[in-house]
Amino acid sequence: MNDREEFLNWVYTSLAQAERAMFDGDAGPRREIWSREEPVTVLGAWRTASNRQELVEVFDVLASSFSNCTAYALELISWDVRGDLAYTLGYERVTTTMDGRPREFSLRATQIYRRELDGWRVVHRHADATSTGP
Structure with missing residues (x-):
């Protein structure tokens, strides 16, 4: 498996499972896939964070507002891997x-x-709610 295939597999398994857990009220899996090394940032649809401590607080507050996630789908529009960095751009569709x-x-x-010693880790997220889209 090459770097691109390995990354995409991680996105559709570990990342997707962590996001679904978040929308089901459990922030733990999302915290686990995020880097513990600074910098980490979130410019979220509902909250923002500019370091690891703020990030954990944001995830806990968000998770406490969600429960009973019945559907989560990730539709990637674009993605790429360059060395130890990668990005994804897409739509997350959620029923919760x-x-x-x-x-x-x-x-x-x-x-x-960012690819770290123990695998891929999220270092930045920018999300916004949309009532439109494909």
Whole structure:
């Protein structure tokens, strides 16, 4: 398996599972796939963070608002791997309960990844909610 195939496999398994867990109320898997090395940043649809401590707090607050995720799908528009850096750009489609109310939404999400000693890690996320999209 080459670098691109290995990365894409990680995205559709570990990353997708962590995101689904987040929308089901469990921030633990998402924290695990993020780098523990600075810099890490989130420019999120609902919250932002500019270091690891803030990132953990943001993930915990967000997870506490979600439960009962019945669907999560990642539709990649573009992605690439260059050495120890990679990126993805795409739509996340989610069906979950948010603050006690059933919700369906799409997020446009761009993420940057760094290959570290123990594998790929997310280092940046920029996401925004969209009512449009493909």
